[in-house]
Amino acid sequence: MKNDKKKVHWLWLLLCCWTGSLSAASNEVQSIRIWPSPENTRVVFDLAAAPDQRSFALENPHRFVIDLRQHKAQSRLPAASGDASLIQNIRSSYTANNQTLRIVLDLSEKASANVFSLPPTGPYGHRLVVDFKGEQRELPVAQARAQRQPGRDIIIAIDAGHGGEDPGSIGPAGTFEKNLVLPIARRLAELINNEPGMKAVLVRTGDYFVHLNRRTDIARELQADLLVSIHADAFTSPQPRGAAVWVLSLRRATSEVGRMLEQKERHSELLGGVGEIIRDSTQERYLAQTVLDLSMNHSMVSAHQAATHVLAELGQITRLHRREPQAASLAVLRSPDIPSILVEVGFISNPQEEQQLRTAQHQQRLAQSMFQGLRRHFRESPPADSLFAQHRSREHRVERGESLSLVAQRYNVSVEALRQHNQLNGDTIRIGQVLRIPD
Missing domain, CATH: 2.60.40.3500 (Immunoglobulin-like)
Structure with missing residues (x-):
């Protein structure tokens, strides 16, 4: 009986090997x-x-x-x-x-x-x-590197998710996520580039794949003030729908800071001019960690503020799946030294939303909403050396006893110019109101 079992076992193994070879x-x-x-x-x-x-x-x-x-x-x-x-x-x-x-x-x-x-x-x-x-070629986006001079443009890196071999999520009608997000990214870039003081650069300009780690590296090479990654969500059932915005989780940011601290050869790249000072210091790790922690805190606060403004604008034209920014450990958000947000413009797995996302009109509305949210964010919190910051210095908060004519006289502009610049219908102003002063 034992011999028979052995024979059966060996025959089974031979059959598996023979079948496997045929399959191969x-x-x-x-x-x-x-x-x-x-x-x-x-x-x-x-x-x-x-x-x-x-x-x-x-x-x-x-x-x-x-x-x-x-x-x-x-x-x-x-x-x-x-x-x-x-x-x-x-x-x-x-x-x-x-x-x-x-x-x-x-x-x-x-x-x-x-x-x-x-x-x-x-x-x-x-x-x-x-x-x-092949041989290292200059990226087209590299020409958009910000010149760090007073009055510079705010640089926004726009990342259209997936691409090339990676289609992303696939809708019920066969729509690839990568084919939805690229035209939205292009529309957003056009709106940003038409705004004085802002400059947009696409991380990918066509249907090809960019490694997730490389996307944040490109944003860093551009000295970007913000990275916006655009995606479409998906779920196993067709019911969920609506937009959402994600930011980097504290846990992921902390782990990324630790990883960066181990990469001593990149300290100058990550820390700017401070890197050269830190390199020659016996307290290198502690100083580097302090600077990176400060950078991380600033980036996370800035990203959360930008996400909040973008959500508020998106909520005007589409349903929101999440009304507050959501924290996640997503690869494209991994950079603690660059504010980064990920915008899910809707659920491609929802048949109605899939069809809506495919239309040029809705793509334009989504791009317009994201642009308005980003512009609002940078008007409120502009980089100190940017043109937006210079314009903000030409603002006046109305105090008790002030009139429109007094404000105009103070800044040596006409009342009519002040009225038109702030889109005022009359001369009535209120205490605490912020007036923009025309150049």
Whole structure:
């Protein structure tokens, strides 16, 4: 009886191995997608099964080779969708004796590659991903770096969530989150750039993926005063709907400060000019922690204020899922030295809201509301060296016994100019009212 059980056990193992080999041998390339971005080029191979592969680079000319083992014979690769200047050609050959498909990517220049596989998720099955990083190119956004001079523009980095290989949430009608948030981000950037004293920069300008950590790094390189990340929410049931705004949780901020303290080579980048002083100090860690803690506190307070203003404006044109800013440990909010908010413009999983989010009219209303909230925030709390701060210094709070003519005389402007600049219908003013003084 024991021998019979052993035989059955071994037969079962052999059957599993044989079945597994058949499954592996049936792998094939179903499609190829190329995603170019300003910093790298991503090539995605959609596969029937998880890949068993090895890869290496060749020079003279520059090529990148991928060997897919246990691969079904494939006469030709499917045509690639998308293109990039780095990828000149993709070709293949097949070795029947060991069932290996060799894929050769002809490159226009030398580029380092990061190769990894991804399991099925969302609309995609098994994938083999190759990220090429070529010679360091200047990001288009880098030209928008703020000049730290009196009267400078307030810099707002706008991050359209997901992108490229990452579609984000998917609505009942098949709408990808990444395709909703980018046009909203572009509309918001246009409104900000039309406002004197404000400058917007898009973290991603097209349909490509930017690593979550890289998004906050880009904001820091820009010396951004605020990072706004735009997303659409989703839930397992279709009922939830409405907008919400998230800020960094204290727990996540504290852990990020600790992580930054360990990165001594980045102290100057994170702490500005103070970093050079701290570097030569025997009390480096304590000083760095003090400065970062102060920076974190300022950023969290500023982000909460901005989130509150944005929520108030959004509530005028759409339903709110949360009426107060929500704290979370989200990757894109991880920077304690840059105020950051994440705006969920609605639930893409709600059929009615999905359709509404797809319309240009609603996207414009959302962008307009976010802009008004951000402008209001920076008018109330402008950076000290900004044009907004200079304008704020030209404000007057009305005191007892003052009239419009007295205020106009004090600042050497006409009553009519003062009236028009503050959109007053008459000459009546009240105690405590703030009047903006025209230049």
